[in-house]
Amino acid sequence: MTGRSPSGRGQKPAGDKASDAPRTFALVGNPNSGKTTLFNSLTGLRQKVGNYPGVTVERKEGVCYGQHGETYRIIDLPGSYSLHVHSPDEEVLRDVLLGRRSDTPAPDAVICVADASNLDRHLYLVSQVVELGLPTIVVLNMMDIAESREIAVDAKALAEELGVPVIPMQANTREGLVELRLAMSRTDLPAGKHRVALPGSVPAEIAMDRSQLYLCECGKPLQKDLIDPAAWQDEVIATRYAEVDRLCATATRHGERPRLSTTDRIDRWLLHPFFGPAGVCLVLGLLFYLVFAAAEGPMHAIEGLFTWLANLVGGILPAGDFHDLVTDGIIAGVGGVLVFLPQIFILFFIIGLMEDTGYLSRVAFIMDRIMGMVGLNGRAFIPLLSSYACAVPAIMGARTIDNPRDRLVTILVAPWASCSARLPVYLLLLPLLVPGKHQFLALAGLYGLGTAGLMLFAWIFSRFLGRGNAMPAVIELPGYKRPDWHSILLQVWHRVRLFIRRAGTVILAVSILLWVVQTYPKAPQLEKAAQLEQSYAGRLGKTIEPVIAPLGFDWKIGIGLLASFAAREVFVSSMSISYSIQEEDEDIGLRKLREKFSEARRPDGTAVFSPLVCLSLLVFYVFALQCVSTVAVVRRETNSWRWAGFQFFWMTGSAYLASLLVFQIGRWLGFS
């Protein structure tokens, strides 16, 4: 670990006017404390969202102005229940607070947010933070909810106990914001004086410097002569909670509690053994419909816009290599990135809405049993479902899963769900395999096969990846609340921007590369099909023919497979070029392509697209990861090419194996 010693940092006075850098506040709080809402109301659009280097933890920073116009920097740290580290998110929280990260300056002061209606749990983290000895402001958020639950909170008494300013607030209505800004402007912001008396079993070295409490890991004493922290940490937790209970007794007064809160009344229906799952099906059906169908219009519009743009620019530029690069490479590539936006927008809007109102946790509660069977978290359900529309937003949506192992497994298995880009390929090939009415069943079978693969690999991966990191799946079921549209839209905006900036650049680069290998070397005298054959892609297709021949594929299919990496549906257009189909109308073009397929013969006179080859090809498409965008997003979300490569290897490997088995066993059984 790099960084300064935590004790050395206290020398910098809170209101150091000598330094030019703006004062930095760290924003900490439990999940569901309304921390994000407060961050948004303090900073508005003056936010920077990124990643902490080396880990998949979102880094949020913003600029805020004090009551007298001063500039402050605010670091929104990941929500946590404790400073004891269980996950990478919490490690970032601890290390930033203690000034141990070289990429983030140690905060000058801390704003600690707690839910006023739930102080008997939230004061736990507050007491840990106050003990660190940094100048601190405690914010009691959701005072309105506390009031509705007949809980009277005495902020003054609490401030006296903790020795730091305590500010009652309703972040969603911005009540208390002025008081917070005034407190932030204080140059004499006091450091907390409150300390929980540690039990005698805690080694003296650790009791001296409270930050040491969070630096020692169980089973790994800091020094050889120290006792394993496991021996005394449980005692520390119990002592701290005893103190929390005492603080609550002095600072809060509970009135007559209503027997059933509004949340209870809603949950009676939404978590009902029958109506609960029914409601989940309904909501998810709607979500699926919107991501699948409602996004179609805008996606077509974006595609149309870029086709128009390509024609427009193509008309201006003189014909030649540069013309083709701009129209077919760059403009088509940018279009290929932006075409994801409607789906990403819709998915994140709905997930955000569900998360903000509190319904997402209920879905997780209901689905937990089923997801648990394959070793996943209830929260993985929504990203995995939306993966049937497109894996790209689904993988980004896995961020709602707080357990890092479950998040990774969800990201790794999501592309096994048959996404909408596979559908054109299925629809092209199925009529060649199954005639007539049974196509629908066969289509359902392909989706089922993909789902089975997803579940099988979820089970395998969750067993063998990061077993040491197992955390009990605890889901907090917060009270229902009205959605905060401002926060939701801001969140969607950050996601969209991140997608374009990080994943978009990779997708664009690879799209251009794929265009290059299909276009060069140029042979203008040849017609399109022959030109494709002698291009780098065609040569590559022929090179890989020995590898894919055992699956029943010839080199033309090989080109289609390679072209599919831009997006799977490109298979159709690439095959159309290979088989010289020139048809404006899509349906007629498909039919003609299918006719050509059924007529196509190998040199030895056997059919290229025999039913068995079609089945093998379909199975390959069900399993294989042929999507640059997915690889780029996985690389971004896991922060490493390693996991992207791992996923590519497993998916494409399983596809190869499955197709090989289908084709070879089929042939052995006498099918053709």
Next chain:
Amino acid sequence: MSNYVLMRLNRNSALAGVGFCTVSDLSPGCEGVISGFLNRDVALRRFREMGLVEGTGVRVVRKAPFRGAIEIAVRGARLSIRNEAASQIAVRLVGELE
């Protein structure tokens, strides 16, 4: 219930002599006071840190069907925990509400 508790008592001799059952044994509406955890797994520390310490009252609000997640009320909050985890939290029965 008593047979079940006895069976557990035999299995966990360390806790023998203390009449107890676990959160997963409670039916919805039942309330208990946490008396301890059945193993020293580090993962269970997360429960303690969320306020499930010895002496804290726990009420089972509802159980999802097929031994699914269990919703508990603890310290004024609602948490959903898995059945396996709930069977690690020992409680003393307090009484039935509602």
